[in-house]
Amino acid sequence: MNLKQAKELVHGRLSDKRYEHTLNVKKMAVKLAKIYGEDEERAALAALLHDSAKEISKDEMREILRAYPQYAEGGEERPAPVWHGVCAAILARTQWGVTDEAVLSAIACHTAGKPGMTRLDKILYLADMTSAERDWPGVEKLRKLEKKNLDAAMLAALKQTNDFVLSQGKPLDPMSKAAYEDILARSGKNER
Numbered sequence: 154m155n156l157k158q159a160k161e162l163v164h165g166r167l168s169d170k171r172y173e174h175t176l177n178v179k180k181m182a183v184k185l186a187k188i189y190g191e192d193e194e195r196a197a198l199a200a201l202l203h204d205s206a207k208e209i210s211k212d213e214m215r216e217i218l219r220a221y222p223q224y225a226e227g228g229e230e231r232p233a234p235v236w237h238g239v240c241a242a243i244l245a246r247t248q249w250g251v252t253d254e255a256v257l258s259a260i261a262c263h264t265a266g267k268p269g270m271t272r273l274d275k276i277l278y279l280a281d282m283t284s285a286e287r288d289w290p291g292v293e294k295l296r297k298l299e300k301k302n303l304d305a306a307m308l309a310a311l312k313q314t315n316d317f318v319l320s321q322g323k324p325l326d327p328m329s330k331a332a333y334e335d336i337l338a339r340s341g342k343n344e345r
Contacts, residue, residue: 154250156194159201162249166205175204177284178277185276188300192273199259199277202251206240214240221247226261232324235265266311266332275307282310289313304340308333 154162164172179200186196206214214236218228224243231239242261245251259277262270266278279299283292291313299306311333318325 154198154245156197156201159198159249163201163205167208171204171207174284174286175201177286178203178280181280181284182276185280185299185303186273189272189276189303191276195253195256195273196259196276196280198251198253199256199263199273200280202241202245202249202256203260203263203277203281204237204241206244207237209237209240211236217243224261226267227328231265231328232318232326234323235326235328238262238264262328262332265326265328266307267328268331268335270307270332270336272303275303279303279306279310282314304336307336308340311336 163175167175179197182196182200183193185191186193206217211233214233215229217240218225218236221243222228224239224246226239228239229236239261242257245260246257251257255271255273258271259273262274263277263281267274270278279295283296283299295306295309295313298309311329315325315329315333318329
């Protein structure tokens with residue numbers, strides 16, 4: 154699947170607001186890919202497809218997770234807000250011809266993170282949190298940080314997300330906690 158096909162696919166699947174978010178994530182992902190020497194086309198493809206399952210029903214997502222347990226990454230056991238990324242990666246792999254494991258990984262973990270995140274995984278995670286339309290308290294600080302130090306930005310972003318989820322009284326995805334602890338343990342290494 155090329156970028157034009159991906160753009161057409163998601164445009165037909167997403168509301169105008171979600172499509173605009175997707176285009177903003179693509180712009181930010183490409184910008185971060187340039188900074189960190191990551192392949193810009195891969196970053197753009199992952200960004201275009203990251204929310205491609207966001208607006209399907211929980212029942213449809215559940216069906217996808219059950220149909221492809223080998224790709225479901227914990228599936229229904231994980232909190233429902235992370236399902237859409239995993240489902241988007243499954244659809245990209247099984248229906249849309251995406252074979253690039255790095256792109257599929259970034260799509261699958263863009264909401265919760267995971268231990269052992271690659272640079273592309275981190276770029277998409279951060280681009281989703283800091284895309285142009287985002288205006289949560291602290292987003293400007295994170296936008297500056299992500300351009301200087303990928304791991305420091307990931308720690309800040311995961312802490313922000315995890316604290317928010319817990320403050321809402323919702324269950325924290327175990328992958329988010331594991332991602333934070335993994336990056337913290339490795340943070341002596343500079344990604345740049």
